[in-house]
Every structure is written in C-alpha cells, then in structure tokens.
Amino acid sequence: MSAEINLSEIPKGGRFIISGFENPGSEYSEKLMKMGFVEGTVVERTGADINDPMVFSLRHSRVALRKKEARVILVKESD
Amino acid sequence: MDLNSIAIAGIPNCGKTTLFNELTGSRQKVGNWPGVTVERVEGSISFMGKKVTLIDLPGTNNLSPDTEDQKIAERVIRQQEHDLIINVVDASNLSRNLYLTLDLLARTPHVVVFLNMMDMAEQEGMRVDQAEIEKVLGVRVIPVISVDPRSVKNALSELEKHLEEDTEFLHDRETASSFIGLSAEKAYKKIDDICKQVISYSTKENESLTDRVDKIVMNKFASIPIFFVSMFLTFWLAIGVGSIFIDFFDILAGLVFVDIPTHLLEMIGSPEWLTVFVAGGIGAGIQTVATFIPVVFFMFLTIAILEDVGYMARIGVIADRVMRRIGLPGSAFIPMVVGFGCTVPAVMSARTLGSKRDRYMTIFMAPFMSCGARLPVYALFCAALFGKSSGLVVFLIYLSGLFMAILTGLLLKNSLFKGSVSHFVMDLPLYHKPKASNILKSAWIRLKLFVKKAGVVVVIAVCILGVLSSMGLEDGKLTFGNEDSQESVLAYAGKALGPVFEPMGVSEENWPASVALFTGLFAKEAIVGTVNALYSAMDMAETGAIEEEEEGGLDIGGAVVEAFTTVGEGFIGIISSLDILGVGLISEDSEVIAEEIESDTAVFRHIARNFTPMSAFAYLLFVLMYFPCLAVVGAARQEMGGFYTFILVAYTTILAWSVSTLFYQIAEGHHLVYGVISAGVLGLLYLALVLIGKREHDMKSVPDAPDKSSCCG
Numbered sequence: 001m002s003a004e005i006n007l008s009e010i011p012k013g014g015r016f017i018i019s020g021f022e023n024p025g026s027e028y029s030e031k032l033m034k035m036g037f038v039e040g041t042v043v044e045r046t047g048a049d050i051n052d053p054m055v056f057s058l059r060h061s062r063v064a065l066r067k068k069e070a071r072v073i074l075v076k077e078s079d
Numbered sequence: 080m081d082l083n084s085i086a087i088a089g090i091p092n093c094g095k096t097t098l099f100n101e102l103t104g105s106r107q108k109v110g111n112w113p114g115v116t117v118e119r120v121e122g123s124i125s126f127m128g129k130k131v132t133l134i135d136l137p138g139t140n141n142l143s144p145d146t147e148d149q150k151i152a153e154r155v156i157r158q159q160e161h162d163l164i165i166n167v168v169d170a171s172n173l174s175r176n177l178y179l180t181l182d183l184l185a186r187t188p189h190v191v192v193f194l195n196m197m198d199m200a201e202q203e204g205m206r207v208d209q210a211e212i213e214k215v216l217g218v219r220v221i222p223v224i225s226v227d228p229r230s231v232k233n234a235l236s237e238l239e240k241h242l243e244e245d246t247e248f249l250h251d252r253e254t255a256s257s258f259i260g261l262s263a264e265k266a267y268k269k270i271d272d273i274c275k276q277v278i279s280y281s282t283k284e285n286e287s288l289t290d291r292v293d294k295i296v297m298n299k300f301a302s303i304p305i306f307f308v309s310m311f312l313t314f315w316l317a318i319g320v321g322s323i324f325i326d327f328f329d330i331l332a333g334l335v336f337v338d339i340p341t342h343l344l345e346m347i348g349s350p351e352w353l354t355v356f357v358a359g360g361i362g363a364g365i366q367t368v369a370t371f372i373p374v375v376f377f378m379f380l381t382i383a384i385l386e387d388v389g390y391m392a393r394i395g396v397i398a399d400r401v402m403r404r405i406g407l408p409g410s411a412f413i414p415m416v417v418g419f420g421c422t423v424p425a426v427m428s429a430r431t432l433g434s435k436r437d438r439y440m441t442i443f444m445a446p447f448m449s450c451g452a453r454l455p456v457y458a459l460f461c462a463a464l465f466g467k468s469s470g471l472v473v474f475l476i477y478l479s480g481l482f483m484a485i486l487t488g489l490l491l492k493n494s495l496f497k498g499s500v501s502h503f504v505m506d507l508p509l510y511h512k513p514k515a516s517n518i519l520k521s522a523w524i525r526l527k528l529f530v531k532k533a534g535v536v537v538v539i540a541v542c543i544l545g546v547l548s549s550m551g552l553e554d555g556k557l558t559f560g561n562e563d564s565q566e567s568v569l570a571y572a573g574k575a576l577g578p579v580f581e582p583m584g585v586s587e588e589n590w591p592a593s594v595a596l597f598t599g600l601f602a603k604e605a606i607v608g609t610v611n612a613l614y615s616a617m618d619m620a621e622t623g624a625i626e627e628e629e630e631g632g633l634d635i636g637g638a639v640v641e642a643f644t645t646v647g648e649g650f651i652g653i654i655s656s657l658d659i660l661g662v663g664l665i666s667e668d669s670e671v672i673a674e675e676i677e678s679d680t681a682v683f684r685h686i687a688r689n690f691t692p693m694s695a696f697a698y699l700l701f702v703l704m705y706f707p708c709l710a711v712v713g714a715a716r717q718e719m720g721g722f723y724t725f726i727l728v729a730y731t732t733i734l735a736w737s738v739s740t741l742f743y744q745i746a747e748g749h750h751l752v753y754g755v756i757s758a759g760v761l762g763l764l765y766l767a768l769v770l771i772g773k774r775e776h777d778m779k780s781v782p783d784a785p786d787k788s789s790c791c792g
Contacts, residue, residue, distance in 0.1 A: 033263035033267075034140060034178065034263045035506075036174060036175055038263055038267045038268075041267070048297045049396075050299050050396070050397065051299065053399050053400075053503060060171065060174065060205070061175050062293075062507035063507065064392075064396045064399075064503070064505040064506075065504060066399065066403070
C-alpha cells in the first residue's frame with residue numbers, strides 16, 4: 001500500500017483516493033464528508049487553480065478549498 | 080392526498096430557482112419565517128384545477144442545521160408544511176445531488192424528482208438513465224429543462240397526470256427506509272452504487288469546457304486581470320448604463336407623485352399642510368425610491384449574469400487570498416463588489432454567506448465601498464476646490480473607503496464579531512450559456528422585492544424630513560413652504576448642530592453644509608441638491624437679485640419629453656465619451672461640471688469661500704462614511720434586526736466624525752483639544768465594540784478549525 005499524504009500536497013493534475021481525515025469526527029471534516037469527501041472517493045486536482053485556494057474535482061463536481069484546510073484530508077495514490 | 084402546497088428543494092446551482100421563477104412568474108411574495116430573519120419565497124400556481132402554494136426552499140447541500148439556509152429547509156420539511164416535495168436534481172452532478180435526495184426520501188412520504196440539466200450531463204460525457212433512477216430509488220422521475228418554459232410546463236402536466244392516476248403518490252417505502260439515518264460515508268457508498276447503475280459514459284471528450292475555461296480564468300497570472308476586466312464591465316453596466324435612466328425616473332416620478340398631486344390638491348383648495356404631507360412627504364419619498372430603481376436593477380442584472388454564467392463563484396475563489404486576512408471567506412467579497420454600485424443590494428447579497436458572523440461582518444463593511452450616489456457630492460466639491468487634481472482626490476476618497484472597510488473588518492474581528500474564522504468551501508458550478516429571459520426575470524423579481532422592502536422605510540423617512548424642511552416658525556406661528564430657506568425647522572436644527580461639525584472644519588456660518596448632511600440621510604446624492612439650493616439662496620440674499628420663479632403651472636408634456644431626452648443624452652454621452660465610471664463628472668472646467676450636476680458657479684464660489692481644500696476633504700470623508708442612507712438602514716434591519724442595525728448606524732457615524740475630525744485637525748486645524756477628543760472617541764468606539772462583543776455570544780461560528788481539535792472550550 002502506498003503512503004498517505006495530505007490532499008494539500010498533491011500536484012496539479014494529480015489523481016488520488018481519499019483514505020481518511022486528520023481529525024475524524026470534527027465538525028469541519030463532517031462538513032467535507034457531506035460534500036462527498038468520503039473514504040474511497042477519487043479526487044483530482046484540476047490544475048485550474050491559483051495554488052491557494054486549490055480546486056478539486058470529485059464526483060463530477062468542482063470544489064475549491066484553502067490549502068491549509070485541504071490538509072485535513074488524507075489521500076493515497078490511486079492504482 | 081389533499082394537495083395545497085408544494086415545496087421545491089435542491090442543492091445550490093441545480094436550477095431550482097430558475098424552475099420556481101418559471102412556474103410562478105411574478106406571482107411571488109416574501110414572508111418571514113417565524114423567529115428567523117431569513118425570508119422564504121412563496122408563489123402560487125394553478126395546479127390540478129386549483130390554486131396551490133409553491134414554497135421555494137433555500138438551496139442546501141443537506142439538511143443538517145449548519146447554516147441559516149439549511150435550518151430553514153430542514154424546518155419546513157420537519158414540520159411538514161408541504162404536501163409534496165419537488166426535488167430538482169442536476170443530472171450533470173448526480174452524486175452530490177442524490178445525497179439530498181436520499182435524505183428527502185427518508186424524511187418525507189411524498190417526493191417527486193425533476194431531473195434537470197441532462198444536456199449539461201451529455202456535454203460532460205455522461206448519459207443518465209431516468210427509468211433506472213425510478214427503479215433504484217422507487218420514486219417518480221420527470222425530466223425537465225428548467226430554462227425552457229415549454230419543458231417546465233410539460234413536466235408539470237406530467238406530474239398532474241401521475242397524481243391523477245395515483246392519488247396517494249407515495250414513493251417506495253422499503254427503499255426509502257434503507258436511507259434513514261445514514262452516515263455520510265454510507266450514503267455516498269449507496270450513491271456510488273446507484274451512479275454505477277444509472278450513468279453510462281460516452282467516449283469521454285478530452286477535457287470539458289469548464290476545465291478549459293477555468294485554466295484561463297483561474298490561471299495564476301491571468302486571473303487577476305480577467306477579474307478586473309469583469310469588474311469594470313459590471314460597473315459600466317450598473318453605474319454607467321443604469322445611471323442614464325436615473326433622471327428619467329426622477330423626472331417622471333416627480334411628475335406623477337409630486338407635481339400632479341400638488342396641482343390637484345391646490346385646485347381643490349386643500350390646506351397647505353396636507354399638500355406638504357402628500358406631495359412633499361409621500362410623493363417625494365416614492366420619487367426617491369424611483370431614482371434608485373435603474374442603478375439597482377442594472378446591478379441585479381449584472382449580478383444575475385455573473386451568477387448564471389458561473390463566474391461569480393470563481394470571483395469568490397480569487398478574492399479568498401485577501402479576504403481570509405480579515406477572517407472572512409472569499410465569497411464575502413461578492414457583496415463588496417456590489418457595494419460600489421449600491422449598498423442596498425450589497426447588504427442583501429450577504430445572505431448567501433454561510434455563518435451569521437460572516438454575514439453581519441460583511442454588512443458592516445459594505446457601506447464603506449463608496450456607492451454611486453456619493454460620486455456627485457465628491458465631484459461638486461472637488462471641482463470647486465481642487466481643480467486639476469480632482470480625479471486624484473476622488474480616487475483618494477474611494478481608496479479611503481476601501482481602507483476603512485478593511486480596517487472595520489480587522490476591528491470587528493477582534494471585538495464585536497469575535498469567534499473563529501470560518502472555512503472556505505466553495506462549489507464551482509459548470510459554466511452555462513446565459514439565457515436572457517432567465518436573467519431578466521431574476522433581476523426583475525429581485526428588484527420588486529427591493530422596492531417593496533426598502534421603499535416603505537424611505538417613504539416614511541422622507542415624509543418626516545420633508546415636513547421638517549417645509550415647516551417653519553414665523554413670529555411664533557407655524558408656516559409651511561420654507562424649503563431650502565433659513566427659516567425651516569431643518570435649517571434651525573442644522574444651525575443648532577453647528578458645534579458638532581465645527582471640529583471637522585464646518586464653521587457655524589457654513590450651516591448649509593450641516594443641513595445638507597441631514598438631507599443626505601435619505602440618499603447621499605441629496606447633499607448636492609441641498610447645498611445648491613441653500614448656497615444659491617444665500618447668494619441671492621447677498622447680491623439682492625430677485626429670484627425669477629418659473630412657476631408656470633403644471634407641464635406634463637414638457638416633463639415627459641424632458642425625461643426621455645435625458646435617456647437619449649445619456650446614451651449619446653456614454654457612447655461618445657465612454658464615460659464608464661462617470662469619471663467625466665470630474666473635469667477641470669468648473670462651468671462644465673456646474674452644468675452637468677445642475678449647479679451654478681455661484682455655488683462654487685460659496686463652496687470655495689466656506690471650505691478650504693483640507694476641510695472639504697474632511698467633509699467628503701464624513702459623507703463617505705457617516706450614516707449609510709435610509710434605504711441601506713432598511714435593508715440592514717431586514718437582514719440583521721434592529722439591534723445590530725443600530726450598532727451599524729452608530730459605528731459608521733461616530734467613526735466618520737472622529738476620522739474626519741482627526742484628519743482636519745492634523746492637516747489644518749491644529750486644535751489640540753479636538754484632536755485629542757476625536758482620538759479618544761475612536762478608542763471608546765473600539766472599547767464599546769469589545770464590550771458588546773463580550774455580551775453577544777450568538778456570533779460564534781463553527782467552532783472547529785482544521786488544525787485545532789473541536790471542543791467547546
């Protein structure tokens with residue numbers, strides 16, 4: 001299994017799979033989960049962003065997150 | 080099932096409001112939810128042979144009570160105020176939409192899904208199988224294109240047909256019960272399975288249109304210039320084009336609501352006080368509201384375009400880097416942009432923000448964005464005193480406003496609106512081709528709500544001030560018709576308040592400037608009118624010239640012609656000079672300006688005599704910041720309630736006074752006591768905000784931050 005990294009670290013155009021949260025159960029991570037950031041979801045950084053906020057594409061929708069806030073999401077490389 | 084009301088639910092950007100507007104047209108009204116300040120919008124349609132109420136729920140991603148909007152939607156559904164829910168689902172973003180759908184199915188027995196934007200899905204390389212969704216969810220699905228009136232009509236009659244066949248109209252209970260109490264993780268697992276069944280992918284095109292556009296629009300280097308160009312165009316439409324129609328509305332409304340009633344009342348020989356009340360009060364109030372209409376309408380129009388295309392969300396992303404320093408999400412920038420046009424819609428558009436704290440803070444900052452109504456005031460004073468450098472001075476005032484807004488943000492963050500910084504999570508919708516009818520309808524509906532809500536406040540206030548400015552005391556007897564003279568109650572009040580304005584450089588002999596600040600309470604452009612009238616009156620008193628009143632009776636035809644002429648002139652002006660921000664008002668030639676703003680050179684003389692450049696700048700700073708006009712107060716009260724609106728009014732006015740005084744005393748007055756007092760007042764203002772902030776605890780936003788553990792402590 002590949003190593004976990006933070007969502008904020010993935011390069012433009014990178015495709016990863018969500019593997020968890022840094023502090024599961026916090027209100028913010030709950031909010032993100034309701035927006036579709038759940039374990040097993042494929043997340044792609046679209047490359048169309050100004051670095052901070054970052055723009056991610058998941059479940060056929062695009063969501064912008066601050067770099068600092070994207071850190072709470074843990075991802076691993078998709079195979 | 081006895082069907083009396085239908086609620087429309089859906090996530091943001093699913094086309095829900097478009098559908099609602101299409102169905103109800105202009106038959107909408109706004110009601111307040113008991114106990115909450117956010118409004119709900121209702122309309123009525125004729126459905127199955129009777130009148131049925133349609134409730135437009137706020138667009139929500141889910142029904143957990145995180146934001147004001149979601150609380151409202153949840154409440155309606157919990158209290159079963161509706162008999163049926165139409166769930167609008169965006170086919171191009173199925174899984175996010177279905178998250179709400181599952182929750183709705185679990186909570187309420189009568190749901191129908193309107194599957195929208197199938198064309199967008201196909202553009203993105205997906206084909207959604209409608210029949211398959213019906214099967215797996217056990218609910219009726221009707222396809223619709225919400226921007227197409229015919230399609231909406233068809234969808235509605237299809238729904239009628241289904242309801243006639245199946246009067247109970249229950250969706251499959253067994254399926255729905257498996258959706259009860261799902262965690263986000265489990266719900267999305269289910270949704271993933273559903274999506275696998277119902278979506279088939281055509282050969283995926285290389286890169287979607289939205290991604291291609293975003294690569295340019297959100298490019299590290301291009302994003303800022305593109306942003307400024309779009310802002311420039313927004314201003315041009317709202318202020319440049321919108322203001323062409325201001326005189327048109329002003330003249331026509333003046334004719335219909337002031338001149339004609341005055342004439343009629345005089346004809347039937349009604350007492351003078353009644354004429355003053357009806358024409359000078361109510362009539363003038365309606366006239367004031369009417370002059371707002373064009374700029375506000377065009378502002379709503381440009382906002383609707385930015386929203387409809389999908390660019391507004393991108394503005395929020397680009398602005399986030401700056402806004403986060405004040406502790407606000409990037410989306411709070413959108414109301415600020417609107418504020419350069421008119422503060423009223425700016426205050427109202429703060430509603431889209433997630434937390435109450437963010438909303439209130441944005442409303443407090445928006446009045447410092449110098450609106451279109453303040454520009455003529457700057458132009459007049461600058462032309463009289465600054466000559467060639469007028470443009471620069473006006474620019475400095477705008478900049479001061481921006482600076483004060485940021486300062487206010489930082490100040491409030493540490494006092495009144497403490498509490499942790501909210502997060503920035505922004506959905507970026509697909510780009511759409513804008514549809515004219517859609518945009519016009521949305522702008523029209525918003526304008527109507529604005530006129531209704533703000534109108535009442537303005538009319539009442541204008542009534543009171545109109546009467547005060549007309550009422551005068553002569554030998555102990557009450558007289559009327561003292562408008563713009565030294566004898567009116569308002570003039571006395573202005574003189575009495577002289578000492579208050581003296582520290583910022585308005586001397587006691589310069590009482591017209593104080594009185595003008597009164598009339599500026601209605602609308603800031605009223606300051607120009609008052610200054611004009613009072614200084615000309617003074618001039619005539621001095622030179623002994625006899626005023627030649629053109630009391631030629633009522634000239635309806637002439638007024639109508641004049642009204643249309645202003646529109647024509649405006650268009651010619653805007654095309655020939657490309658005078659986009661009205662900067663043409665700022666020119667070196669004082670005669671030209673005098674004509675443009677219907678002032679005369681005598682007024683310029685008086686301004687130059689009564690003000691020094693520094694005291695004029697202090698006065699303009701005060702005009703920029705003090706009491707946001709009555710329409711704004713009305714809008715703010717509607718959004719925040721009386722308490723915070725009172726704080727807003729007190730804060731802006733006290734800040735205006737102390738900043739102007741401080742500026743004047745440092746620049747020119749050199750009066751140590753005044754300087755110390757104004758600095759002291761600023762300190763006390765901050766202290767007061769801190770103390771009130773300590774008392775009011777309901778401002779705390781979502782308490783968790785990504786790098787902090789969430790705890791109540």
